[in-house]
Amino acid sequence: MKIAKLSVLRPVAMSMVIVLILILGLVSLRDLPVDLFPEMTFPVAAVTVTYNGAGPEEIEQLISRPIEEIMSSIPNVESVSSTSRTGGALILVSFGWGTDMDFATLNMRERLDFIRDSLPREVPMPMVLRFDPSLLPITQLAITEPNGDLITAKKLVENEIKPFLDSVDGVAAVTVEGGTEQEIQLLVDPNKLNSFGVSLSQLQQIIGSENLNIPGGSLQDQNQNLPIRITSQFSSIYDLETLPIPTRQGTVALGTLVEIKDTTKPITQESYLNGEPSVGLSILKASGANTVTVSRGINKRLDEIKKNLPDGVEIKAIFDQSKFIEQSIRAVALNMLLGSILAAGVLYMFLRNFRSTLIIGFSIPISIVTTFLFMYFSGQTLNVLTLGGLALGIGMMVDNAIVILENIYRKRQLGYSLKDAAIEGTSEIGGAIIASTLTTVVVFLPIIFVDGLAAQLFKPLALSVAFSLLASLFTALIIVPLLSSTFMKVSDEDSSFQHGFSRVTDWYRGILQKVLKRPKMTIFVTLIAFLASFGLTPFIGQEFLPAQDQGFVGIDARLPAASSLGATFEMVQDIDRILENIEEIDLSYVTVGGTDNFSMAAGTQTNRANYNILLKELSDRTRSDVQVAEEIRNKLKGIPNADIRVSASDSGFTGDPVSITIKGSDTETLRAISDEVIEIISKVEGVREPSSNFTAGNPEITVNINRERASTYGIGSAQIASTINDATRGLVSTRLARSGDEIDVRLIVDDRYTTSIEDLSKLLIDAPTGEKVPLHAVASIDRDQGPNQIRRADRLREVTVRASILNRDLGSITNEIEETLRAEITLPAGYRISFGGQNEQMQDAFFKLGGAIALAVVLVYMVMAARFESFFYPFIIMFSVPVTVIGILVGLFVTFQPLGVGSLVGILILTGIVVNNAIVLIDYIIILKSKGVDTYEAILEAGPTRLRPILMTALTTILGLIPLTLGFGEGTEIQQPMAIVIVFGLSFATFITLVLIPSIFLLFDQWKEKRAKKKGLVGNVES
Structure with a gap:
């Protein structure tokens, strides 16, 4: 090929190009954003509305x-749901x-404008919010004070810690939670x-009007313009106590009318770190x-802040x-390194030549750096999935280089000069290499047309694999011939391995x-094996995405509605005593009076506590999160009156498993059906903590105003x-x-005047006539008992x-639940059950x-048809x-791995890889x-001649993925199913393909020749 010839004949110019690419690639790597997952856009938006004083049923209707x-009429809307509270x-x-x-x-805001006049006048303009994962905190901290003084701790956080963290580059917002x-x-x-003839509102107006510090114009004095400032501001509690209040019994001090307490604001939410107030x-x-850069900046700033904090104040990272x-990135990078070493070992084992192995080994970092360059200009981030794509591509990266190097090596053994061997060896196999690379790259094209969460996750992975393969093609066609023409040395030794491989050939x-x-017979035996393999499908489950061990456990604990903060705190103390005995826990942070996702309208919930539990490093524990x-779940079952849910391995963007x-x-019929569903599915093996989002109404006090009686006093609602x-x-x-x-x-x-209904009924209301009217x-x-919320x-x-x-896969559990519900539940007319999550x-x-x-299969066929100019x-x-x-x-069965999205992406990649060996083999048969x-x-x-490159490319791909297949390190759970599918699929396919x-080629060729002879014979007879 011309490009190979150019690289061999112009080594200096080509070397400069390679150095430039390496420099650009390393600069791109430095500037690539680092994240856990690719940036995702979720097609979900919310409308929030507040209507103080209205109940759920009123809010639902109005x-x-x-x-x-009006939202349902917007284009592309798939569903609209609401929670009225x-x-x-x-x-x-x-x-x-x-x-x-x-x-x-x-569009949503415009539609809201259409119905603004039909909403109650007291309702403020509804707000439209987008769901953006970037709005989730990247770091959560807990600050404790040695004396448990939350007033001091909150002041310290607001005055000494928050301002310094606000100034860190990349920090958008710092919010303070808890404290008092x-x-x-008064x-x-x-x-x-x-008795003094003063109402609450009158007292409030007097106090507010006396605490002033306002300008009073200016005065000309001795040619000076002097501003006048009127100061009547309270500076101490004594000023409040002695404030004169006019009453019908004369002027009295405020301290005579009220009891003045210097205290703290009422607490509806408390936070504790390992049992200490925080x-x-x-x-x-x-x-x-x-x-990562922002978090490092935060940690660096925290180290500076800690030096100036009072003794005993601690800052702990909850998350x-x-x-x-x-x-995760370290684990994936280590897997890439191990894969590279194993691939290099395979090369040396086959070639028994250090220089040739070094040429291939050098092509790996060049391909990786070139991939970073592609990723930078395509706007990708460096994350677990893009690095996982590189790890998947490590073994495939060297495939092209191996085939070309092996052919150059063979030409050199046949007596060609170094330069001629490099040019001829590359030219002879170059077309097949380009075709095999394109067949692998083209399988990712259909992912462009796939949408949904799986596509959001795996498009970046597909791009990184495709980029790595294109980079490896560049390396194989330019750098390998260049280095081979300079450094290759053919060993004349007849090594024991070469002798052994000759026997294999x-x-x-x-x-x-x-x-x-x-x-x-060969085709028949293969067909039998193919059909027999489907007998394993009943033993292979299904899942969406594998669980990821992030060393984090969450607990959502609730008491019956309207339980006090004190009662919830007692439950938390019971939970804390149980958690103390679990050795894997590093720290525990709990918010008593926690909020849910509806906190915009609901405020705090005193009956609820939320735990964030950080586990020790994965290397320091023997059990997964x-x-x-599960141990925490079982131990907390004994706590009375508590509804407790324990979660782990939550990625944050997938729904509930069930x-x-x-x-x-x-609503009541729905509640009865949901209770029956909970009872039924709780008996299904593998199901944990079934619960419904139906919440019983809160106990409440209803004040029904008698408008006629109130109007006689001139009092309004x-x-x-x-x-x-x-x-x-x-x-x-x-x-x-x-x-x-x-x-x-x-x-x-x-409080003693508002603790009961009887006390509340005696509350006095000011009438316009000056009369004090009791509420009753x-x-x-x-x-x-009022309804809590209504969901639609x-x-x-x-x-x-x-x-x-x-301990069971999602597909099996879901199938069993569907069958059980279908058999045991009869739904009333107008009611239906659907599965989501x-x-x-x-x-x-x-x-x-x-x-x-x-579609990938079709595209692979089209690429090969273009390459061979034949169908x-x-x-x-x-x-x-x-x-x-x-x-x-077989691979999924022996590794107990369910079929999931990762496995399907592995099959997609395998579709492009597996044809490469057949392309190399068929291409040489056609040449002969x-x-x-x-x-x-x-x-x-052709078979024995191409056996070595076929085995080398297959083994380097397989061994390069072995570390990922074994699941070494954190964050490799998503790549593991892909690696298993590729390793086992390629292993079996390689040996069967040989x-x-x-x-098949022989049978079809014989059939083709017979058909050609028959046509020729017919043509002769007709002539």
């Missing part, structure tokens, strides 16, 4: 339904994959206040920033995404002779609601400046049952990747594809036939 209807609604809008979310969210703040409370005795920090990175990223020639005598989670949705019109709210929650009258901080001064009715005179007060999807109410799985994602990915594999020879080569099924099924050699003899010569393809 807000959720109108918004659902006291005080607000959350409407989730799911679009089709590939939707431009910037345009979609703009000082507050001055506790009111309503009876005393009433303050949390969540750090978000800017969009497009390098996660650091960069840590797992670095561990002779043995293979003998096998070929026997096979070619009975080619139909899933096994540790997700069953029941849809219908009546809004005034009654405001009075009750001020009495129970208090109202901030003013703020007191002290020690550089501003402290809220809250006016609040003493204008309203009835009852204790009730596609305009129907729904309840979802979720569960985790353990990971099962839905898995089925969607299987369907789309299955289509991609079918006949590619048709023969394609017979090497189905035989991979034997190895794939073009020289007049008989088909039978051409096969007998006898099957020659047999």
